[in-house]
Amino acid sequence: MYPATNHVSANDHGFAYDPIGNRRQATQPLAGFSPEYYCTNALNQILTINDADTCPPGSPNKSLGYDADGSATLISPRTVLGEQVRADSNF
Numbered sequence: 001m002y003p004a005t006n007h008v009s010a011n012d013h014g015f016a017y018d019p020i021g022n023r024r025q026a027t028q029p030l031a032g033f034s035p036e037y038y039c040t041n042a043l044n045q046i047l048t049i050n051d052a053d054t055c056p057p058g059s060p061n062k063s064l065g066y067d068a069d070g071s072a073t074l075i076s077p078r079t080v081l082g083e084q085v086r087a088d089s090n091f
Helices: none
Strands: 014-017 023-028 033-040 046-050 062-066 072-076
Touching: none
Parallel strands: none
Antiparallel strands: 014 023, 023 033, 033 046, 046 062, 062 072
């Protein structure tokens, strides 16, 4: 059960989508993080994650790679733990 009052925390995320449902922006404003913007290709796969709403970016913060089946397999630079993107990852 949830309390009757609205609860907003620093862990809350906000998302913006384009008209066909592709994620374009993620925010976590109460945690003090800048928005992240997503650039996609013709297959609607996220190619880059940037700190500016410019596609293609001059220098992306993160780039993603995909295998022949279209599954995300790599995010660069790698995370702190050096792990690759999992299929259930929530970019």
